[in-house]
Amino acid sequence: MDRSLLTRDDLALRPGRGERNPWLREALAAEGSPAPAAPPDGDLDCDVAIVGGGYTGLWTAYQLTERAPDLRVVVLERDICGGGPSGRNGGFVNGWWDELEGLVDLYGEEAALEAALAASASISEIGAWCRQHRVNAHYRRAGMLTVSTTPLHDRAMDGSVAIAARLGVAKEYAVRTAEQVRARCDSPRFRNGTLTRDAATVQPALLARGLRRVVMSRGVAIHEGSKVTRMRHDGKLVRLLVDSDAGLDEIRAGHVVLAVNAWTAGWRPFGQSLLAWGSYMVRSEPIPERLKELGWTGGESIVDGRASVHYLRVTRDGRIAIGAGGGRPGYDGQIGSIFTDDLGSARRAAFAFRWFFPQLADVRLTDAWGGPIDVSADHLPRFGTLRGGRIHFGFGYSGNGVGPSHLGGKILASLALESDEPLTRLAVVGRVPRRLPPEPFRYVGARVLREAMIAREDGEEAGRRAPWWLRELTRIPRRLGYHLGPGAE
Numbered sequence: 001m002d003r004s005l006l007t008r009d010d011l012a013l014r015p016g017r018g019e020r021n022p023w024l025r026e027a028l029a030a031e032g033s034p035a036p037a038a039p040p041d042g043d044l045d046c047d048v049a050i051v052g053g054g055y056t057g058l059w060t061a062y063q064l065t066e067r068a069p070d071l072r073v074v075v076l077e078r079d080i081c082g083g084g085p086s087g088r089n090g091g092f093v094n095g096w097w098d099e100l101e102g103l104v105d106l107y108g109e110e111a112a113l114e115a116a117l118a119a120s121a122s123i124s125e126i127g128a129w130c131r132q133h134r135v136n137a138h139y140r141r142a143g144m145l146t147v148s149t150t151p152l153h154d155r156a157m158d159g160s161v162a163i164a165a166r167l168g169v170a171k172e173y174a175v176r177t178a179e180q181v182r183a184r185c186d187s188p189r190f191r192n193g194t195l196t197r198d199a200a201t202v203q204p205a206l207l208a209r210g211l212r213r214v215v216m217s218r219g220v221a222i223h224e225g226s227k228v229t230r231m232r233h234d235g236k237l238v239r240l241l242v243d244s245d246a247g248l249d250e251i252r253a254g255h256v257v258l259a260v261n262a263w264t265a266g267w268r269p270f271g272q273s274l275l276a277w278g279s280y281m282v283r284s285e286p287i288p289e290r291l292k293e294l295g296w297t298g299g300e301s302i303v304d305g306r307a308s309v310h311y312l313r314v315t316r317d318g319r320i321a322i323g324a325g326g327g328r329p330g331y332d333g334q335i336g337s338i339f340t341d342d343l344g345s346a347r348r349a350a351f352a353f354r355w356f357f358p359q360l361a362d363v364r365l366t367d368a369w370g371g372p373i374d375v376s377a378d379h380l381p382r383f384g385t386l387r388g389g390r391i392h393f394g395f396g397y398s399g400n401g402v403g404p405s406h407l408g409g410k411i412l413a414s415l416a417l418e419s420d421e422p423l424t425r426l427a428v429v430g431r432v433p434r435r436l437p438p439e440p441f442r443y444v445g446a447r448v449l450r451e452a453m454i455a456r457e458d459g460e461e462a463g464r465r466a467p468w469w470l471r472e473l474t475r476i477p478r479r480l481g482y483h484l485g486p487g488a489e
Contacts, residue, residue: 002351002355003347003351005351005354005355005358006347006350006351006354007354007361007364007365009364009365010347010350010354010365011347013282013346013347013350013365013367013368014341014343014346014368015280015340015341015342015343015345015346015368015369015370016337016340016341016342016369016370017341020083021087021088021205021367021369021371022283022366022367022369023087023088023091023203023204023205023206024082024083024087024088024205026203026205026206027082027087027203027205027206027208027209028205028209030206030209031209036080036224036225037080037081037216037222037223037224038223038224038246039223039224039225039226039242039244039245039246039249040223040226040242040244040246040249040251041246041249042249043249043250043251043252044074044249044251044252045072045251045252045253046072046073046074046221046251046252046253046254047071047072047073047253047254047255048064048071048072048073048074048253048254048255048256048257048416049074049076049238049240049251049253049255049256049257050073050074050075050076050256050257050259051076051228051240051256051257051258051259051260052075052076052077052084052257052258052259052260052261052263053075053076053077053079053080053081053082053083053212053222053224054077054081054082054084054085054086054087054208054259054260054261054405055086055207055208055211055401055402055405055406055409056259056261056394056401056405056408056409056412057075057077057257057259058075058081058086058208058211058212058215058409059211059405059406059408059409059410060257060259060394060408060409060412060413060416061073061075061215061220061409062211062214062215062218062409063409063410063412063413063414064220064413064416064417065215065218065219065220066413067413067417068417069218069219072221073215073219073220073221074220074221074222074223074251074253075215075220075221075222075223076223076226076228076240076242076251077222077223077224077225077226078225078226078227078228079224079225080224080225081208081209081211081212081222081224082204082205082208082209082212084261084262084263084371085261085262085371085372085373085374085401086204086205086207086208086261086401086402086405087204087205087208087209088204088205088281088369088370088371089204089279089371089373089399089401089402090204090281090301090311090313090321090323091138091201091202091203091204091207091313091321091402092144092199092201092301092303092311092313092400092402092403093123093126093139093141093199093200093201093202093402093403094123094144094196094199094301094400094402094403095116095119095120095122095123095198095199095403095404096115096116096119096120096380096400096404097116097120097160097164097169097172097173097196097198098144098146098157098160098196098303099116099379099380099400100112100116100160100163100164100167101159101160101163102378102379102380102483103115103116103380103427104163105483106378106380106427106483107427109163109166109167111426111427112167112427113167113169114426114427115426115427115428116169117169118407118423118426119403119404119407120172120198121407122403122404122406122407123141123198123199123200123403124141124198125406126139126200126202126207126402126403126406127139127141127200130202130207130210133210133214135206135207135210135211135213135214136206136210137202137203137204137206137207137210138201138202138203138206138315138316139200139201139202139207140200140201140202140299140316141199141200142199142200142201142298142299142300142301143195143196143197143198143199143298143300143301144195144196144199144300144301144302144303145176145181145184145185145193145194145195145196145300145301145302145303146193146194146196146302146303146304146305147181147190147191147192147193147302147303147304147305148190148191148192148193148304148305149189149190149191149304149305149306149461150191150305150460150461150463151191152460153191153304153305153306154191154192156305157173157175157193157194157305160173160194161173161175161194171197172196172197172198173194173195173196174194174195174197175192175194176192176193176194176195177192178190178191178192181193182295183295184295184296184298184300185294185295185296185300185302186293186294186295186296187294187356187357188358188359189355189356189461190356195300199301200403201299201301201313202402203315203316204402207402223242223244225244225245226242226243226244227242227243227244228240228241228242228243229241229242229243231256231391233388233390233391236254236390237252237253237254237390238252238253238254238255238256238390238391239251239252240252240253240256254390255390255391255392255416256390256391256392257392257393257394257412257415257416258391258392258393258394258395259393259394259395259408259412260395261372261373261374261395261397261401262274262276262277262330262335262339262372262373262374263276263333263335263372264333264374264393264395264396265330265332265333265335265374266332266333266334266335267333269386270393270395271332271333271439272435272436272437272438272442273376273377273382273395273396273435273436274333274374274375274376274395274396274436275329275330275374275375275376275436275442275446276329276330276333276334276335276339276372276373276374276375277325277327277328277329277330277372277373277374277375277399277446278327278328278329278330278338278339278342278345278370278371278372278373279323279324279325279327279370279371279372279373279399280323280324280327280342280345280346280348280349280368280369280370281321281322281323281324281349281367281368281369281370282321282322282323282346282349282350282353282365282367282368283315283319283320283321283322283365283366283367283368284319284320284321284353284360284363284364284365284366285319285363285364285365285366286317286318286319287318287319287320287360287363288317288318290360290363291314291318291320293359294357294359296314299313299314300313301313306325306457306486307453307457307474307484307485307486308324308325308326308450308453308454308457309324309325309399310322310323310324310325310352310356311323311325312352312353312356320353320357320360322349322352322353322356323349324345324348324349324351324352325373325399326345326348326450326453326454327339327342327345327370328342328345328447328450329442329443329446329447329450330372330443331439331440331443332439332440332442332443335372339370339371339372340369340370340371341370342370345370346368346369346370349368350365350368353365355461373397373398373399373401374395374396374397374398375396375398375399375484376395376396376398377434377435377436377481377482377483377484378434378482378483379398379483379484380396380398380428380483381394381395381396381397381398381401381404381408381428382394382395382396382428382431383408383411383412383415383428383429383430384415384429384430384431385415385430389418392412392415392416393412394408394411394412407423410423411423411424411426411428411429415429434481434482436482448473449473449474449476449477449485452470452473452474453474453485453486455470456470456471456474456486457486474486
């Protein structure tokens with residue numbers, strides 16, 4: 001990273017500092033800055049208790065109200081709904097078309113296509129849901145560009161394009177030349193790419209808070225500031241101990257849904273299935289006229305071909321928001337300040353803005369923020385039920401949870417209702433994922449590989465071929481069977 005590209009204002013930006021991210025600040029202001037929903041007032045009984053008030057938990061609650069309106073549903077959130085990754089992510093509503101090659105490798109063509117189609121359906125259904133419930137989440141379905149920024153990435157999507165054609169879904173990808181890519185967004189760094197038509201964007205916190213409003217209006221009891229500290233299966237019930245400012249309470253539930261995203265890494269028995277990882281974003285001042293100069297008026301979201309991916313989109317008020325996935329891993333499931341206050345990772349996102357758009361050198365970046373994501377060994381989520389049949393879980397979105405969490409809510413509601421519908425037999429349900437190494441090897445290995453991956457990809461973008469030992473080092477995860485890190489050249 002060449003710090004000389006960063007402006008004085010860029011260097012003055014500080015992520016975290018205990019502040020809410022700008023998406024959530026805007027969403028709360030639109031609501032009139034409401035007080036959090038009260039913690040439980042004593043012990044209580046319910047049919048389904050959902051731990052986590054983000055997308056997965058709230059979509060599960062919504063689906064339960066659709067299928068069994070009389071069910072007693074409780075959502076327990078340690079912060080406020082939208083206070084975690086659901087209220088601070090990039091707002092990319094994608095499916096799994098860009099994961100098609102990995103899906104086929106893991107599950108075979110038929111199961112991969114079934115899963116991809118199910119995830120794809122959620123993209124349009126989220127838009128329809130926003131219209132139906134008058135949730136103004138700035139939903140815009142405009143597709144996603146996957147762009148190459150180095151000759152080594154020019155053929156990166158060939159495998160997925162070929163598989164899509166073989167499976168009869170070639171329309172999901174449109175190959176674009178460098179000229180066609182730059183006609184949509186004129187960055188001098190962009191080379192060729194593909195356009196995935198089935199993708200959208202939202203203001204993520206507005207969607208999370210809209211979900212909260214809708215499920216509460218349907219009778220779901222939401223308790224914020226309520227941390228679940230213990231869970232015990234007791235015959236036909238699951239007992240949850242909840243710690244809040246009001247004291248300790250016990251929630252007795254027939255079924256429990258665990259929907260805690262990166263915090264899952266700290267829950268047994270999931271520790272070796274997941275790695276918490278940091279991802280940071282920056283946002284520019286509103287520049288609608290400059291976006292017209294770039295030709296970036298269609299609303300497409302954009303990602304590059306790096307493993308430490310850059311992802312960028314425009315907002316309704318004409319800003320560019322850009323993120324960098326090259327944050328740092330957490331140790332043994334601990335979620336701390338490294339995920340919110342890491343100045344170096346935030347500056348990587350600011351650098352990406354300056355590197356992609358040298359013609360916007362005079363544009364000011366106004367915000368920087370970060371948070372944890374839940375990275376699985378195969379880069380895909382996992383849904384299922386623990387032994388005993390009453391505790392259900394969903395995690396491992398690996399930074400792509402806005403769209404798939406809608407599908408996850410359907411799956412988890414079905415599992416909690418003990419339904420045997422086809423969704424519960426998708427490839428991502430009930431499978432045993434590849435386990436990550438135990439600590440401290442997981443953390444040490446992730447840190448070493450993170451530095452190696454960034455060094456390799458930064459050098460390649462600058463036109464330098466990585467030395468053989470660095471290429472070999474970054475290939476280790478895939479050679480061990482993990483769908484992580486740079487692919488083959």
